[in-house]
Structure formats: C-alpha cells, structure tokens
Amino acid sequence: MDRELETLCKALVTELKLGAVEDVSDVRPLTGGVASDIASLKIGDDVYCMKFAREKLQVSEEWFAPVHRNEAEYAWLNFVGQILPECAPKLYGQSESLSGFAMEFVSGEQVYLWKDELLRGQARPEAARAVAACLGKIHSASAKPNFVRHKFNNHDDFKALRLEPYLGFLANKHAVLAENINAVETGLAQKSDVLVHGDVSPKNIILRNGCPIILDAECATMGDASFDPSFCLNHLILKAFNSPANASNILDMVEVFWGAYSDFIDWEDSAHLEERVCALVPILMLARIDGKSPVEYLSNEARDQVRFVSMPLISHPISKLSDLIGLIKTELS
Numbered sequence: 066m067d068r069e070l071e072t073l074c075k076a077l078v079t080e081l082k083l084g085a086v087e088d089v090s091d092v093r094p095l096t097g098g099v100a101s102d103i104a105s106l107k108i109g110d111d112v113y114c115m116k117f118a119r120e121k122l123q124v125s126e127e128w129f130a131p132v133h134r135n136e137a138e139y140a141w142l143n144f145v146g147q148i149l150p151e152c153a154p155k156l157y158g159q160s161e162s163l164s165g166f167a168m169e170f171v172s173g174e175q176v177y178l179w180k181d182e183l184l185r186g187q188a189r190p191e192a193a194r195a196v197a198a199c200l201g202k203i204h205s206a207s208a209k210p211n212f213v214r215h216k217f218n219n220h221d222d223f224k225a226l227r228l229e230p231y232l233g234f235l236a237n238k239h240a241v242l243a244e245n246i247n248a249v250e251t252g253l254a255q256k257s258d259v260l261v262h263g264d265v266s267p268k269n270i271i272l273r274n275g276c277p278i279i280l281d282a283e284c285a286t287m288g289d290a291s292f293d294p295s296f297c298l299n300h301l302i303l304k305a306f307n308s309p310a311n312a313s314n315i316l317d318m319v320e321v322f323w324g325a326y327s328d329f330i331d332w333e334d335s336a337h338l339e340e341r342v343c344a345l346v347p348i349l350m351l352a353r354i355d356g357k358s359p360v361e362y363l364s365n366e367a368r369d370q371v372r373f374v375s376m377p378l379i380s381h382p383i384s385k386l387s388d389l390i391g392l393i394k395t396e397l398s
Contacts, residue, residue: 067094070102074115077165081158084108101135101283105170112172113157117165118283134226134283135164140216141262141282142168148206151276152199175274180267183304184362186311193318194325196270196277196297200262201329204290207260208332217260219286226284227263227292228254230357232348238355242379249344253289258332261288265297267304290333291341294326298342298386299349302393303360306367312397316390323386340384347378347389370396 071092078089088108095103095114102117118135139159146153159166179192206212232250236243263284271278298319305312323342327335353360354368354375363371374396383389 067092070094070104070117073102073117073163073165074104074106077115077117077160077163077167078106078108080160080163081167083113083157083167101281112170114154114168114170115165116168117163134219134222134285135159135166136161137217137219137222137285138282139166141260141285142280144207144260145203145279149199149202151273152278154278154280171271171273171278173273175272177272178268179270179272179277180300182272183267183301183315184307186308186315188311188314188318190318190321191275192272192277193301193322195272195275196265196279197294197322197325198329199277199279200265200293200297201326203262204259204293205329205331207287208258208290212260214257214260214287217285217287219284220254220257220288223261223263223284223286223288224254231352234357235348235352235355239351239376242351242376245344245379245382246348249341249348252341253292253345256289257287259288259290261286261290261292263288263292263296265293266300267297268300289341290330291338291345294323295342295345295349298322299346299353302346302350302390303353303363303371305393305397306371307362307364309397313394316394316397319390320387336384339386340382343378343384343386343389344382346386347375347382350375351379 074092075086075089078084079086090107092104092106095105101119104115106113106115136159139156142153142156146156154171155169157167228250232246236246262279262282263286264281265279269279269281271280301315301319301322305315308315330338350371354371374393378389
C-alpha cells in the first residue's frame with residue numbers, strides 16, 4: 066500500500082507541475098482517517114501533504130463512498146481560504162483523474178491537534194471559542210445571496226457518507242428509536258441553508274497559533290446548519306465520558322462553543338437551530354457507539370453510560386442545550 070501511495074503521490078506531483086519526480090523524497094503515509102489515503106512528502110526542501118479519496122472506507126462494516134468527494138473537499142478548503150486565510154492550509158491543486166489534491170503540510174511549534182489536547186483532559190475554552198467562531202463565520206458567509214452554491218450540491222454524497230451510516234444504520238439497529246431518528250434524518254436531508262463541512266471533529270482540527278484549521282471536508286454540501294455544531298459538540302461530550310475527572314470542564318466548553326457560534330447565526334432563528342442541535346446530538350452520541358464508525362477510545366463502561374444518557378434524549382428531545390448539558394453533568398457526577 067505504501068508503494069501504491071508513493072506512486073499516486075508522484076503522479077500528482079507530475080500532473081500539478083509541483084516539481085520533478087526525481088526530486089520527490091521522504092514519502093510518509095499519515096494516519097488518522099478511514100476515508101482517504103494521506104501522505105506527506107518532500108520536493109527538495111519543501112514539505113507537502115497529498116490526499117486521495119478511497120472508495121471503500123476502512124471500517125468493520127461495509128461502507129463505500131464516491132471518490133469525487135475529493136473535489137468537494139478541495140472546493141470547501143478553497144472557499145475558507147478566501148474568507149478566513151488563517152484558518153485554511155495553502156492549496157497547490159487538485160486532480161480529478163487521481164481523486165487527489167496537494168496542500169500545505171501544517172506543522173510548527175505552535176501547532177497541535179485538538180483531539181490530542183482533549184484526550185489529555187485539557188479543556189481550554191479559548192480553543193472551543195475559536196473553532197466555533199470559525200465555523201459560524203463559514204456558515205454565515207455561505208448563507209449570503211452571492212455565495213456560489215453549485216459546487217456544493219452534494220446531497221447524495223452527504224447521504225452516503227453521513228445520513229445513512231450514522232442515522233440510517235442506527236435506526237435499523239435501534240428499532241424503538243427509529244421513528245425519531247428517521248424524522249431528524251429527513252429534516253437534515255431537506256435543508257440546504259449553509260455550507261456544511263460534515264466532519265467537524267477534534268481529530269480534524271489543527272490549532273496553529275490559536276487559529277483553527279478544519280480539515281477533511283469530504284462531506285461538504287449545502288445542508289442544515291445544525292449538523293456541524295452537533296457533530297463537534299458530540300465529540301466534546303464523548304470526551305467528557307472518557308475523562309470523568311475533567312468532565313465538568315469539558316462540558317462547560319460545549320456552552321462556550323454554542324455561545325460563540327450563536328453570535329454568527331444570521332440566516333435563521335437561533336432558537337430553532339438550537340432545538341435541532343439538541344435533537345441531533347444524542348443521536349450522534351449513540352451513533353458513535355453503535356453505528357458504522359464507533360469511537361475507539363471509550364471503555365465498555367463509558368459506552369454503556371452513553372447509551373443510558375442518549376437513548377431517553379432521542380425518545381424525548383429537549384430544546385435547550387444548557388438543559389442537555391446539565392443532564393449529562395448530573396449523570397457523570
């Protein structure tokens with residue numbers, strides 16, 4: 066596989082005219098995702114990152130997705146680079162034939178992965194605030210009348226990558242919850258208000274000098290604004306279940322995040338959006354335990370706790386995020 070990846074990288078270097086093949090060195094596979102093959106490499110003294118979409122995702126369940134999602138990710142990164150250049154890597158070109166693109170390899174002394182910090186039990190409100198503000202600005206800019214939407218009419222891809230493997234699969238597994246899960250899924254499929262990233266997870270967020278860089282936008286589509294904050298808040302909540310000693314501080318970040326994100330909601334009523342987030346978050350909590358792509362870091366005891374908390378919230382959704390977090394705090398205390 067490493068040899069195949071090296072061949073792909075050299076082909077992309079040639080197609081994008083980034084340098085001579087003989088100058089390519091130190092090709093190293095990068096880990097962290099299930100949907101793409103990623104590598105760093107050097108061309109002379111310069112370091113690049115290459116990413117290629119994989120048709121079959123590396124999970125235990127059967128899960129396939131169209132490789133042209135690589136184009137949507139590149140377009141999402143390009144848009145963010147235009148409106149928030151400090152929150153995007155430099156881009157060097159995309160290849161339709163190779164289903165890959167080249168970008169800056171983000172590194173440096175003030176660079177870290179948000180997931181690593183959270184798994185260490187560190188909960189810094191300023192990081193949550195920065196990520197939320199970045200996301201809110203992206204959503205707000207994409208809701209403007211002059212936003213070019215046609216590059217992101219990817220509802221079928223979003224269904225294949227997110228709705229079916231997370232919500233659809235879960236509804237089949239938990240029949241007693243199916244009606245509520247299916248209703249939320251239908252609502253997500255019908256809206257196209259903002260540009261949705263689709264994978265706003267701490268594992269995809271690098272902080273560089275305090276500025277978040279959100280990667281892995283393979284699911285990018287026009288969609289329901291509730292999905293992105295829900296996806297990220299779910300991961301914060303699961304980190305709290307993983308670290309009970311730091312749970313209160315981590316859960317406080319959920320409200321910090323929502324407060325910062327809410328400042329940018331200018332395309333709809335924020336209370337309506339919050340209500341949809343409160344309905345979706347517990348579904349995503351359970352999906353990361355019993356869905357196609359379960360998180361790897363929770364103990365069996367923590368998984369049972371997540372089920373115990375999330376299932377009643379799916380059956381009887383509440384409308385305020387502060388109430389949802391209060392309930393989880395009570396359980397974890």
